[in-house]
Amino acid sequence: MSIARFSPFELLLLKSRSQVDTATLLLLAWVLVHRQHVSEGQRRRRLAQVTAQFRHGHELGPIMGIAHSQDLQAIQLAAEVVRKECSKEQSLSVLHQAITVATDDGEISLNNHYILGFLADLLNVAPTTFSTLFQELTGRPLRSAEDPSRDAYWQVHDPEYHARKQRDAQAAKQKAKDAQTKAEQRQRENKHKQQNKQHQKDQAQHEQAQRERTKQQQEGARQERARQEQARQRERQHWKQEKKRPYSPPDRTHRALAVLGLTPGASRTDIRRAYRRMAQLHHPDRFYSGSEHQIALASARFQRVKSAYDYLMQNI
Known part of the structure; x- marks a missing residue:
């Protein structure tokens, strides 16, 4: 399968040393990007601090990029990985971490209200258990929130979400197609150049070999003529000496x-x-x-x- 068919998050999962850690990393990053009055550098430092013991083996930058892009499919996939690979206790631990990074400053943003409820639902954590865990960690009850896993949520909070995603997908598809076309064109040009270069090299070698053969033939003919001439001179000298001898x-x-x-x-x-x-x-x-x-x-x-x-x- 071509790499171009995988999403950025799927590629990270394929390269990860621990898919569970990578999936958890995205869920926590999704919470962090909705923290209010927090800089990007603070978000990354907090994420690195919380996940210091993770074994994913890749940089945090791509994860933060996916979280900022609001890629709901990637987030759902991450939750599915955690739900499938983790026990109930481990899932609760992930939700515990998410609540912690969402309420570090004592305040929780409206978006994170929805996000935490969404994560609890995807991780099969019962609403009562989620509410109890939230109150234990924050000291206050969790207000009810809408279900962001439904399309109605995005239609209310971001009516342009689906249209934007479709435009982005089409733009990415066209960009990939253009890149592939350029790559194929460069490949054809390079192949043509290599063929021309090899042809010129073969032609030069053939001409050099022809010159060497001609030179050898000429040298052999010259040496043969020289030997024949020497033999004739010796023969003439012999007969001259014979004629000088008294009969x-x-x-x-x-x-x-x-x-x-x-x-x-x-x-x-x-x-x-x-x-x-x-x-x-x-x-x-x-x-x-x-x-x-x-x-x-x-x-x-x-x-x-x-x-x-x-x-x-x-x-x-």
Whole structure:
């Protein structure tokens, strides 16, 4: 159930550590706000003094506000809570406190005459018992009073009561509706802003990742071109050196050693190492991005290296 459907007093009851104490607090506050010639500060101090041992656990301000608003439904609810949860002795104790705070200065206002009778009726205290209790506490008899639990009482004493309550209820309902509309609008705006922000963040991350991939690809291509260029330079240098050497028809072993870049007397370990190095250097897969001519030349060189290695491993 939405919190907006609870009245202020119902919310206090839900939050209270002791609903009986909260209900009693409202009944006493209702009496205090009808004390004549008493300031608001004096009313609050007196209420705090009387209820010092209560265990309600909330501030007195909201209770005083409800009492000032003359919320009869809240007061009836408070009386119902006390009547339901308290024994007869406890109910009499509540009425005792109400009479005490109503007659502290020896005088009782006309409103409190009605209010005390109303509380006695709601708390199921017999009129004779109420009159006896009042005389014992004040030393004088209680005059008869009208019954404020009837609509006729409010029509006499406050003809605008029901109309005012209806206007207040409609105004509160409209205010709550306007607040809900504004809250929903703010929620939609915040959601839209969050979606835009997340979209911008995702777009920025995507663009950054794309730039990183492009940069890595460019760097990889540059390094590959550099390796190929180094291999070609080594090959050109090798063939230049070969051309400078005086020609002397070597035998097959010398030729095989020369292909692997070795000199006579090389061991089988040297041959294996040289083969691995030359095979990596001239393997056709390294030239996959080159032209068909380059791939064909690489295949031929690799085949010469492999043939030289096979021959040497069989004959040395």
